[in-house]
Amino acid sequence: MERSRRRIPEATVARLPVYLRTLLDLRDDGADTISSERLAELAGVNAAKVRKDLSWLGSYGTRGVGYDVDQLLLEISRELGLTRDWPVAIVGVGNLGAALANYGGFGDRGFPVAALVDADPAKVGSVVAGHAVHHIDELDDLVAELGIAIGIIATPAVGAQEVADRLVAAGVTSILNFAPAVVTVPTQTTLRKVDLALELQVLSFYGRRDSLRDELRGVDDESVA
């Protein structure tokens, strides 16, 4: 069990949070069970992939009934390490850092914002979203004292690499980079990049398809999704 779990493919790991969010919505709507087909539809994945992904958790569902929503929620949460809290430090308290500190979706999902850090002396000591802003030179102490598990880089592009270096030096092994910059870290550090323009590019694809559809309307209507 332990062995197989730790070999879950990256693509499956990336889909687990999507299933989790879908299942939370379903539970809020009062659903007790869910078929793989329905879960697939809601998560935007095909049903065979859902079954394969969930089989990594040891979940196979019941034929004709589907999966137990609460059970699946528990298994995915456990797999994602969400049965404990992961205190977060946000580095860079401009608009983006402040927005993330205020974001409603972190704390109640196991990622309490534990520290805000900035290099600008003018910001140090101010209070944002209920947290005092600390100077980045205090990072080592904050990480040790507060058990910071994840560092979020919310600086402009130009400061991002230095912040990453300082987070790594302070012992943070998981970093989420919001700065529009390429950042490198040692191999034992897990780095994820959030690219806010990426979703816009997906939207423009569909927008472009719609424009083409309008142009072509009546010519080959049946081929339009």
Next chain:
Amino acid sequence: MERSRRRIPEATVARLPVYLRTLLDLRDDGADTISSERLAELAGVNAAKVRKDLSWLGSYGTRGVGYDVDQLLLEISRELGLTRDWPVAIVGVGNLGAALANYGGFGDRGFPVAALVDADPAKVGSVVAGHAVHHIDELDDLVAELGIAIGIIATPAVGAQEVADRLVAAGVTSILNFAPAVVTVPTQTTLRKVDLALELQVLSFYGRRDSLRDELRGVDDESVA
């Protein structure tokens, strides 16, 4: 050609921006050609999938040489509709809206921020990131005058559905929702949701794996990725 292009699978569409970003980095590093294996590695996808995805664009590469980076950039950009601009309206000018308005990664990638809109009279008329904030009642006019193609919802959860309704009523057919709320739109509208906590959940998976690895170190080291 037209027919097949419009049937590109959703999962492929979602990966095209990742290839695009990878190729832009490669071009900046001076690369002229790229193998599917290397592109796959950099994009975190397997090579067979890269080749399949790119075949949807009519790109097959050259055996022993790979793909021409500039050519591929052009094809993906065209496919994603990035050869034109998609003016964006941001609704909700709190920290998140202001952060998005200031974000360096939008304008130079074909998504100029054209309008900022808020329902709070105290914010209307103020200037954020060089843009005057307009009242949401002006939305219809702004969309028509500025050719707004994409609406970004950057309000708190509670206002998100109303904003979506107003964007749809104003004729916006592509919406990106940053609010931590489930929003519904008519089927002809394309809606994408950005869940800022989702990447944290992926990080916590790997953080958890690392903790387990530390616990198990020496027991079955060879099974660790």
